[in-house]
């Protein structure tokens with residue numbers, strides 16, 4: 569079977585995953601591709617490691633935007649791919665390689681077959697952190713081409729290829745990163761009574777944090793506290809002077825976010841008192857929820873049911889995922905939908921292998937949708 573252009577592009581991008589705001593090779597790859605397209609309808613601007621591309625419409629009433637993220641994750645890849653990451657310890661494990669290939673496919677389609685409205689393609693850095701959406705929105709480049717509506721997708725391992733899923737209203741949660749540093753008194757492993765062991769303190773704290781969801785959050789509400797990284801100590805026979813917990817908080821309301829943070833602060837105070845140590849908490853970067861504008865999303869869902877051809881629509885529930893695309897949706901009407909890529913491993917897993925046939929499914933669906941949207945008043 570021959571590999572289509574955009575599948576090949578996805579594979580090329582898969583090999584060069586880069587952290588947020590360091591997407592230098594990725595930006596160059598995308599610019600090299602864009603420069604080879606016919607330029608008469610195109611205007612290209614770079615912003616930090618991101619890119620904004622305007623495709624001029626034939627009789628514009630508005631500007632329709634499509635956003636893709638660009639960054640990779642600090643994960644050592646374990647796929648069976650012959651085109652595995654060339655950047656050791658980094659991987660496109662959240663589908664941003666697929667998202668970028670789809671964006672280029674759409675852009676190419678509209679360069680060849682322009683529609684009435686202007687189109688704006690946003691290649692946005694740093695979705696996984698520290699967040700590129702907000703500073704991109706605040707940039708002069710964005711202000712110059714500010715769109716009237718905005719759309720995006722995210723790959724979904726759990727849905728079959730040919731299926732998409734979305735809903736009006738809240739789709740993804742509010743997020744906050746969480747970093748807790750504990751400092752006590754280190755010492756010799758054989759003299760525990762002369763030290764304050766931060767491995768023990770940190771372990772107690774991880775366990776206590778689990779009680780926030782089970783004991784403090786209303787069972788009819790939803791929230792997540794995940795500690796994804798726990799570090800402490802230097803050697804097996806040295807009592808640890810320091811421990812560090814790194815995690816993330818997810819909630820559907822700002823009230824629940826405040827409650828979770830207040831409980832974390834109380835529990836950390838308890839650890840300080842109980843283990844005679846000092847602690848500091850840093851909430852890092854937080855994202856607002858992804859809230860799909862109701863009218864546009866409902867109209868899109870109806871359109872897919874009626875005109876989606878080979879695409880099946882799933883009306884899904886909200887998820888605890890975070891996405892800084894939520895910031896665009898706070899100011900500009902639009903929505904995000906899940907794209908089925910059927911694979912047994914989930915997002916952020918070292919073995920995830922999204923089905924590449926979904927790339928063409930997305931390009932076909934969104935190019936038809938934008939063409940239809942551009943014909944509406």
Ligand SMILES: CC(=O)N[C@@H](CCC[C@H](N)C(=O)O)C(=O)O
Pocket residue numbers: 662695696697722743744745815816817853855888889890891915
């Ligand atoms: C789609 C996706 O997986 N997004 C990330 C966003 C992470 C935001 C931030 N770094 C955090 O960890 O809170 C996710 O983990 O949901």
